[in-house]
Amino acid sequence: MEPVSTEQVAAFRRFNRYFTRRIGVLNDHYLGQDRPLGEARLLFEISENPAGVSLRELRSRLGLDAGYLSRMAKALQAQGMVRLRTHPDDNRLRMIELTPAGRVEVKEQNRRADTLASDVLRGLTAPQRQQLTDAMATARRLLRLAAITVELVDGHAPDARACLDAYAADLDARFPEGFDKADLVRPGQVSGDAGAFFVAYEEGRPVGCGALRRLEPGVGEIRHVWVHPDARRLGLARRLLAAIEHESLRRGWNVVRLDTHAVLTEARAMYRACGYQEIPAYSDHVYGQHWFEKRLAP
Amino acid sequence: MEPVSTEQVAAFRRFNRYFTRRIGVLNDHYLGQDRPLGEARLLFEISENPAGVSLRELRSRLGLDAGYLSRMAKALQAQGMVRLRTHPDDNRLRMIELTPAGRVEVKEQNRRADTLASDVLRGLTAPQRQQLTDAMATARRLLRLAAITVELVDGHAPDARACLDAYAADLDARFPEGFDKADLVRPGQVSGDAGAFFVAYEEGRPVGCGALRRLEPGVGEIRHVWVHPDARRLGLARRLLAAIEHESLRRGWNVVRLDTHAVLTEARAMYRACGYQEIPAYSDHVYGQHWFEKRLAP
DNA sequence: CGATTCCTTTGACTAAAGTCAAAGATTATG
DNA sequence: CATAATCTTTGACTTTAGTCAAAGGAATCG
Known part of the structure; x- marks a missing residue:
C-alpha cells in the first residue's frame, strides 16, 4: 500500500x-x-x-x-x-x-x-450550501469506506450465514420469480481449498460479503457479492471484488467468472467498470442470465 | 435570505x-x-x-x-x-x-x-484519499466563510484603521512603486452621509474590509477592498463587494465605480466576474490603472 | 445438575471539569 | 489623584465522568 x-x-x-x-x-x-x-x-x-x-x-x-x-x-x-x-x-x-x-x-x-x-x-448562498453539504456527504462516504474492513472468514461462520440470508432475502424481493435459498453456496464450497468467503465489517457489524469457489483448474467463480442497503454507494462492492480477486490470484486461479441476473443492472455496470467482459454462458445457474469473465493480472 | x-x-x-x-x-x-x-x-x-x-x-x-x-x-x-x-x-x-x-x-x-x-x-486508495482531503478542504473553506460576518463600522473605528494599515502594507509590498498611505481614504470620507466602511470578522478578528464613498450624485466609489492573507480563497471579497453594493443601493447611488492597479490581476478578474465593466479613467488616483463600473439592479 | 459464563446492580472510589466569589495588584479614566 | 475597570490568583466548592470489584440472578454448556 x-x-x-x-x-x-x-x-x-x-x-x-x-x-x-x-x-x-x-x-x-x-x-x-x-x-x-x-x-x-x-x-x-x-x-x-x-x-x-x-x-x-x-x-x-x-x-x-x-x-x-x-x-x-x-x-x-x-x-x-x-x-x-x-x-x-x-x-x-x-x-x-x-x-x-x-x-x-x-x-x-x-x-x-x-x-x-x-x-x-x-x-452561505444557495449554491454554496449545496457545495458544503455535498462535500460533507462525500467526506462521510469516504470516511465510512475507510473504516470498513474486509475479512476472510470460514464459510460456516455465523456472520457469513447471516450475510447470505440477507442476500437471499434481498434477491427474493428483487427477482420477479423470487429467489430460492437452495442456490446459495454450501459452507464447504467456500472454505479451505475449495474456496473462500469474505465478510465486510463496519463498526463490528457485517455489512457485505462475497464468495470465491473453485470452478475448474485455474478458474475461480465469484458468487454472492452483496452489500447491506445501509452501506451501498460507498464503493464497498469494488473492495469486496478486489479482495476476492486477490485471493483468487494467490491460489493461482488466474481467471475468474461470475454470472448475474438481468434485473441487477447496476451490478452489471460495476463488473464492466471493473474490467469484466461479458462471455457466453459457462453454467446453468437458475438465476444466471449474464456471464462475465476477467483475466487477473499477477 | x-x-x-x-x-x-x-x-x-x-x-x-x-x-x-x-x-x-x-x-x-x-x-x-x-x-x-x-x-x-x-x-x-x-x-x-x-x-x-x-x-x-x-x-x-x-x-x-x-x-x-x-x-x-x-x-x-x-x-x-x-x-x-x-x-x-x-x-x-x-x-x-x-x-x-x-x-x-x-x-x-x-x-x-x-x-x-x-x-x-x-x-483508501490514492484517488479516494485525494477525494476525501479535497472534500474536507472544501467543507472547511465553506464553514469558515459561513462564520465570517461583514459589519458596517465607523470609519474611525480601530478595526477599520487596522485593516487599512494591513491593506497599505500589503500593497506596499506588491506594487513595484510601493504604496503611500496618503492615498487611503480619510475616516470622514467613509462615515455618515459621505460613505460607509465594512469590516469582515472571523471569530472576533478583523480579516477584511471595504469602503464606499460618494463620488458624485447617484454614483458611489468602492475603495480598499482587502482580505487578510489567512482568509483568502474563501470567497470573502465577493461578500464584501455584495455588502458595499447593497449599501450603495440603499443610499440611492445606483452606479458604483472603482479603480485598481495593474498588478492586481486576480482583483480585475473578480470584478469582471461580479458584473463590473471596464470603463475609461474617471479619476486620477495615483495607483489607478484600470477603471470599472457597475450599474446596480434595485 | 453443577460449573461457568453473562448481564446488571450497587458500593466505594478517583480524577477531571467547571463555577463562584473574594482579594490583591495594575492600569485606565474622568 | 481618586475611582473604576482589568487581570490573575486562591479558596471553597459542585457536578460530571469514569473505574473497579463484589454480588446476585439468569442462561448456557458439558
Missing part, C-alpha cells in the same frame, strides 16, 4: 481541528444544555431504536462502563424519560425505551441540532 | 454526528493519553503562538474560566512544560510560552494526531 502523503495528512488534520473546535464544541454545548452530556447522548442513542434496546447493546455501542450506564439509565428513569423492563426471552438483559416525555425531550434536542445546522448554512 | 432546505440540514447533521462520533472521540482519546484533555488542549493552543500568548487571550479563545485556566497553567508550569512571565507593557497580564520540554511534548501530540489521520487515509 502506498504511503500517505504528508500534504493529505495535513489537510485532514486542518479540517479535523477546525471542525471539532467550531462545530463539535457548539454541538456538545447545545446537546448538554439541560442535562449532562452523557445522559443526552444516551437519550439520543435510545431514540434511534424506537422498539427499545438492551443495555448490553448500548454499552458496546457507546463504549460505556456497565456500572456507569446502569446509573445513567436509572437517572433517566427517575426523570421519567425512559422505561426499563427485562427482555422477554432472556431475563438477564434489560431493555430500555423512551417514554412519551422522553420522545418530547429528544424532539427538542433534535430541534436544537437543526437550529445549529441551519444557522451555519444560513451564512 | 432563502430558507435552508431540510435535506441540507439533514446532510449537515448526518456528517456532524458521524464525524464527532468517529474522529472526534478518537482524537480526544489520543490527545488525552498522558495528561487531562483540558491541559493537552491548552498546551496545543499555546504552541500555536511561538512568541507566547497572554492568559487573557487564551481565556477568550478557549472560553475557559479564569480560575480554571490559572490552575491549569500552574500545573503545566510545575510539569516544566511552560514558562510564565508578566507582560512587559502591562503587568496585569501574564504571558505563557512553551519550554523546550513543552515543545517536545507538543511534537509528540502532533505525531499522534498525524498517526490517526494516516491510519484513516490508509484505508
